[in-house]
Amino acid sequence: MEYRKLPHGDEQISIIGLGNSSLGALGEAEAEKTVAMAVENGINYFDMAAGDATPFPAYGRAVSGCRDKVFFQVHFGADYRSGKYGWTLDLDEIKRSIDWQLKALRTDYIDFGLIHCIDEVSNLKTAIEHGTIAYMGDLKRQGVIRHIGLSSHTPAVVEQVLDIDLPFFCSKFVA
Numbered sequence: 001m002e003y004r005k006l007p008h009g010d011e012q013i014s015i016i017g018l019g020n021s022s023l024g025a026l027g028e029a030e031a032e033k034t035v036a037m038a039v040e041n042g043i044n045y046f047d048m049a050a051g052d053a054t055p056f057p058a059y060g061r062a063v064s065g066c067r068d069k070v071f072f073q074v075h076f077g078a079d080y081r082s083g084k085y086g087w088t089l090d091l092d093e094i095k096r097s098i099d100w101q102l103k104a105l106r107t108d109y110i111d112f113g114l115i116h117c118i119d120e121v122s123n124l125k126t127a128i129e130h131g132t133i134a135y136m137g138d139l140k141r142q143g144v145i146r147h148i149g150l151s152s153h154t155p156a157v158v159e160q161v162l163d164i165d166l167p168f169f170c171s172k173f174v175a
Contacts, residue, residue: 001042009147011111013071017045024054031055035062039070047073048101049116049151053080056104067107074101075151076136077116077127087117089126091135113145119154124161 003012018038023031031054035046039062046059063070079086079097088094102108113136118124127133139145152158 003042003044006147011071012044014042014044016043017047018043019047020050020055022051023058024050024052026054028054028058031058032062035059039063039066044070045073046070048105049073049075049078050080051085053083053104056080056101060104060106064106071111072105072107073112073114074098074110075114075116076132077118089123089130089132091131094132095135109143110139110145112147112149113139114149114151116151118150118152118157118161121157121160124157 002015004015005012018035023034026034035055035058038046048056048059050056059072076094076098077087077089079088079093081097081100088097098110102110115127115133115136118127136145136148140148150158150161152161
């Protein structure tokens with residue numbers, strides 16, 4: 001497997017990652033086997049945006065014993081506690097969802113925490129005013145999040161985020 005060094009960190013990231021959009025459809029046992037095979041073949045970057053909750057415990061089991069060798073990208077605003085994908089800007093819901101994801105993944109830290117699906121300026125405004133961005137900054141200072149980034153489908157919103165002076169956005173990582 002080929003790896004690349006993260007520009008603003010020392011992490012060596014595999015050039016191939018594994019996403020979870022439809023992995024849950026396989027069921028937990030097959031999802032766990034898929035993740036284990038990916039790890040065995042050197043894949044170490046996993047985007048946890050999923051269509052449902054199924055992959056999370058499977059990942060937790062598959063990376064047990066090698067968590068320090070893999071990187072999880074977790075989306076703040078994606079909510080899987082109902083079993084299906086949901087999206088929220090409510091800070092209390094985000095906190096509960098992140099707690100659930102950390103437990104399911106059997107970890108106490110997030111390598112890449114993304115502000116999820118900020119596609120409208122109003123989403124960004126809500127994330128700021130309701131405290132999501134401040135919460136993520138607190139988690140970064142505590143070491144729970146190592147890198148903070150953004151998940152968006154709207155370039156103009158991404159540009160606006162990059163213009164905001166957020167001290168914890170130092171790496172300018174945008175996904």
